[in-house]
Amino acid sequence: MTPKVSRFLRDVAPATPCLVLDVDRVEENYRRLMAALPLARIYYAVKANPAAPVLERLSGLGSSFDAASFEEIEACLAAGARPEAISYGNTVKKESAIRAAYAAGVRMFAFDSEAELRKLARSAPGARVYCRILVGNVGAEWPLSKKFGCELEMARELMILAGELGLDPFGLSFHVGSQQTRTDAYEAAIAKVAMLFTDLRDAGVKLRMVNLGGGYPVRYRSEVPEIDDFGAAIMGAMAEHFGNALPDIVIEPGRFIVGDAGVVSAEVVLVSRKAKDDPVRWVYLDIGRFGGLAETEGEAIKYAFRTPHDGSVDGPVTIAGPTCDSTDTLYEKSNYRLPLALDSGDRVELLSTGAYVTTYASQAFNGFRPLAEHYV
Ligand SMILES: *Cc1c(COP(=O)(O)O)cnc(C)c1O
Numbered sequence: 001m002t003p004k005v006s007r008f009l010r011d012v013a014p015a016t017p018c019l020v021l022d023v024d025r026v027e028e029n030y031r032r033l034m035a036a037l038p039l040a041r042i043y044y045a046v047k048a049n050p051a052a053p054v055l056e057r058l059s060g061l062g063s064s065f066d067a068a069s070f071e072e073i074e075a076c077l078a079a080g081a082r083p084e085a086i087s088y089g090n091t092v093k094k095e096s097a098i099r100a101a102y103a104a105g106v107r108m109f110a111f112d113s114e115a116e117l118r119k120l121a122r123s124a125p126g127a128r129v130y131c132r133i134l135v136g137n138v139g140a141e142w143p144l145s146k147k148f149g150c151e152l153e154m155a156r157e158l159m160i161l162a163g164e165l166g167l168d169p170f171g172l173s174f175h176v177g178s179q180q181t182r183t184d185a186y187e188a189a190i191a192k193v194a195m196l197f198t199d200l201r202d203a204g205v206k207l208r209m210v211n212l213g214g215g216y217p218v219r220y221r222s223e224v225p226e227i228d229d230f231g232a233a234i235m236g237a238m239a240e241h242f243g244n245a246l247p248d249i250v251i252e253p254g255r256f257i258v259g260d261a262g263v264v265s266a267e268v269v270l271v272s273r274k275a276k277d278d279p280v281r282w283v284y285l286d287i288g289r290f291g292g293l294a295e296t297e298g299e300a301i302k303y304a305f306r307t308p309h310d311g312s313v314d315g316p317v318t319i320a321g322p323t324c325d326s327t328d329t330l331y332e333k334s335n336y337r338l339p340l341a342l343d344s345g346d347r348v349e350l351l352s353t354g355a356y357v358t359t360y361a362s363q364a365f366n367g368f369r370p371l372a373e374h375y376v
Pocket of ligand 1 (some may be wrong): 045047090091177213214215216252254256
């Protein structure tokens with residue numbers, strides 16, 4: 001938790017549940033990533049946190065943006081981004097949204113299928129297009145495999161077709177999965193992309209860009225490699241496979257930019273047991289799966305907690321949200337322990353919750369208001 005966030009929580013004591021996010025930390029993370037990968041152009045993945053203060057700060061720093069919908073494109077433009085700095089990175093787009101993006105000046109689009117490529121040829125004529133390929137997601141705590149990307153052979157044919165359809169066959173992309181804890185995931189993916197670069201050059205299509213996607217991790221309960229380790233592994237692999245004919249390098253960080261800038265402040269609603277001698281207490285918070293903590297599904301992302309009783313004797317807990325839905329249970333199997341002194345009315349903080357929380361909150365399931373947001 002940054003000093004600014006902790007000061008805000010102490011001085012303002014905002015109603016819970018809420019997210020408090022330090023925009024200066026967003027800037028620091030952007031600069032750290034730029035230092036780790038100086039040759040890469042950063043396209044911030046807007047979906048991680050699309051709040052205007054975040055987009056405005058990044059836009060002011062010269063960041064580009066990876067948008068997944070026309071609405072996200074509008075948010076980037078409103079924050080001062082130029083349309084040339086926006087990539088429409090979703091491989092699944094309504095044709096009306098492609099038309100709207102093109103009319104707004106966006107000229108870079110992702111695809112992973114022939115049908116999508118034909119939509120682009122019709123509604124974004126001449127645009128730069130890049131094909132997303134399937135790569136391994138081993139090591140990712142929030143995998144994105146299978147749903148997006150296509151096999152290499154198909155990507156090869158589609159990039160040739162792109163040129164024939166009057167589009168600019170610009171490059172290739174991949175995503176090694178979010179919260180990727182292994183640097184070698186990027187190395188393997190880069191090797192795959194490089195093979196296709198060579199194949200396509202032999203077929204007369206000269207690609208100019210590699211998009212390494214996102215995945216750069218944030219520290220939750222356990223240690224992760226430093227961002228410099230990712231930078232070194234990535235540039236090592238790029239040099240190994242491309243020599244000094246390096247293409248443009250694009251990265252699309254989401255979680256890394258905003259994750260550790262934010263803290264969710266929540267209230268303990270109830271601490272109870274299912275039987276008098278049950279050692280496991282149930283701790284119900286005023287935020288849960290439907291209040292924005294969607295990434296606790298399958299206990300995939302394991303947030304760290306702060307309580308007013310830290311350092312005192314603790315015991316095993318199951319942690320749940322406040323709604324009347326039993327899937328609104330956050331952690332049952334991940335060996336969470338919280339202080340025995342924890343009680344109804346206590347405020348707790350969930351650390352590093354700046355990414356993938358606010359926009360996952362439901363509108364009013366059980367009447368609960370969506371998460372409040374404070375940008376400081
Ligand atoms: C979600 C997403 C990202 C961001 O991923 P992080 O793991 O948050 O860095 C980048 N690119 C694409 C295409 C995405 O869908």
